[in-house]
Amino acid sequence: MNAMQYEFRTGNGYDVHAFEEGAAVILCGISIPHKYKLKGHSDADVAMHALTDAIYGALADGDIGTHFPPSDPQWKGAPSDIFLSHANKLIIEREGKLIHADITIICEYPKISPHCLAMKKQLSDILSLDMDRISVKATTSEKLGFTGREEGIASIATATIALPF
Ligand code: MG
Numbered sequence: 118m119n120a121m122q123y124e125f126r127t128g129n130g131y132d133v134h135a136f137e138e139g140a141a142v143i144l145c146g147i148s149i150p151h152k153y154k155l156k157g158h159s160d161a162d163v164a165m166h167a168l169t170d171a172i173y174g175a176l177a178d179g180d181i182g183t184h185f186p187p188s189d190p191q192w193k194g195a196p197s198d199i200f201l202s203h204a205n206k207l208i209i210e211r212e213g214k215l216i217h218a219d220i221t222i223i224c225e226y227p228k229i230s231p232h233c234l235a236m237k238k239q240l241s242d243i244l245s246l247d248m249d250r251i252s253v254k255a256t257t258s259e260k261l262g263f264t265g266r267e268e269g270i271a272s273i274a275t276a277t278i279a280l281p282f
Contacts, residue, residue, distance in 0.1 A: 184200070
């Protein structure tokens with residue numbers, strides 16, 4: 118960074134997608150074989166949606182639905198890196214920088230931890246951000262609630278950004 122003065126901001130994001138009949142879920146851009154897929158207008162990448170909303174939150178600039186209305190058919194089946202790249206582009210346009218991203222994926226199955234490294238690499242490529250600034254982790258909800266009943270997957274994310282004053 119140059120001699121400009123920066124302020125640091127954090128944003129949070131939360132998303133849920135339900136399971137439906139299928140063979141794989143897409144999480145952070147990685148396809149993971151499963152007995153269901155995630156239902157949604159786009160590719161339903163719940164983790165990438167949470168992170169995208171966290172960045173929009175840090176920018177105080179709406180959410181995915183604001184920028185990519187689900188009523189617009191052009192986003193049907195869209196790969197979610199379109200949304201994440203757009204959010205990152207808004208930071209760059211303001212001469213800022215994404216500093217850190219932390220994602221938690223909440224589900225009983227599929228098991229996430231074997232795929233966390235691949236997810237971090239994928240996000241690193243999309244965001245042009247070092248892997249040591251990206252955290253992807255998972256937890257179950259101890260079989261409680263909709264994630265515990267294996268009805269879908271939830272994800273929360275936090276993004277930290279630097280923006281010039
Ligand atoms: Mg979503």
